Amino acid sequence: MLENSSPASSAGSAAGHAYSHVLTLPVRAPRSSPHSDGIAIRLPGRSRLFDQSEEVGSTFEIVQGAVMLSRLLRDGRRQIVDILGPGRLFGAVMSPVQEVAAETLTASEIRVHGPDAEFSEARINNELRLAIDRLQTHAVLLGRKTALERVASGMVGLAVLLAGSRALNGNGPISFRLPLTRSDLADWLGLVLETVSRNLSQLQKAGLISIEKQDRVQILDMAGLKQVAAYETKWI
Amino acid sequence: MLENSSPASSAGSAAGHAYSHVLTLPVRAPRSSPHSDGIAIRLPGRSRLFDQSEEVGSTFEIVQGAVMLSRLLRDGRRQIVDILGPGRLFGAVMSPVQEVAAETLTASEIRVHGPDAEFSEARINNELRLAIDRLQTHAVLLGRKTALERVASGMVGLAVLLAGSRALNGNGPISFRLPLTRSDLADWLGLVLETVSRNLSQLQKAGLISIEKQDRVQILDMAGLKQVAAYETKWI
């Protein structure tokens, strides 16, 4: 027979979650008038917005903060498929049947729009196209980059997300708090957490970044980091 | 210093292309009246529709056949990010600035719509959402599946694309011609061509598929294949 040892090892990182105090808030569509532009709610980090395969009628708009979208295989393997920052939409408008789970990474302000909320088609199309572009970029990372390139790419991407796109070109040192655990990073970059840790250390030894207190990241040489990341020229 | 040996090995499979007689047809927007529903053209397999980073004003609609979208890293590493079948749209409407190259896989009939073509917003949104769903599914494959699972998933996906979605549930043997070389499959599944070949052989030895003349595929046990593929239940 055909022995296929599916590595359900990363299941541990998916099931037993990083933060035990995850609040699963019953976020539901606001009962307000139609055509409202939604109510804004404040959520702590690690709040579950909705689960994979859950029926979701609302569309969510990130006012500030960050949200990750992830998929699970039945044996528990997890892939974080996207990470979103301010301005981005997700939820009902982005996919009729939810195929992902959504969770805040940092304390966030999220605007919740009911099923009858009116977005301009141009806005929706634009958001959908942005999502496709990010997913295609990530496919290249997952399919064709080495572990070191992935980790470097991840740091560049998070710097842009958390410190603004000026991070890409400005040459002052950029710093931000890592809102992802090593296990999250691994599930985003298609690695295991030890490999993420090792390669972060390597980037640090090379003088490209520095990490303090495990989650304070400072990018010391953005140009060098992008080069290691095999970063595509046209981005953002 | 930081030694990063980027595996530009798959460059060979990207640069020196599989079929040397690729015709780069100057497909341009039809000069016909606005609001036309486009002209249909017939193309042989391996016709390049547009290149990565090329300015493309037209939107393409697959009447019949199949098209692959791919991205290249500067060192030549290639990732096939999506494979499309009849009914699908790609080109201008799908992304304002092209970030992918598009090439037919099989002899195809493609409808070319000029920049001012009118698609219903619902149609466009639906196409964009489908693309996102496929890309998310592929991210799970690239980030979290083993080589055997990837190859099995690829065969299931191609069966659906080339033999219709009835392939998924019907229990008669499904057969189709593989329109991808082993090198293409590798660039799609995030592997090298030898690994693809080995795992196809393994699926064959397990009695799940059979391959004749290198490109005649027959799926003998779809249920078993889906199981090996770690195929998600809700699909198509």
Next chain:
DNA sequence: CGTGTAATTGACGCCTATCAACTGGGGTGG
């Protein structure tokens, strides 16, 4: 029938996963 390219298969090596021990930082309770 001969040639060129794709595909298969084998041998080997390396990168990343796995397993395990240890370290560090934050929170809590005495």
Next chain:
DNA sequence: CCACCCCAGTTGATAGGCGTCAATTACACG
């Protein structure tokens, strides 16, 4: 306020899966 605990993170040793290199076979096309 400090000591302890718990869990995230780091680092090392080892293993294994997939990539690499190379030789052979199969197939398509003249």
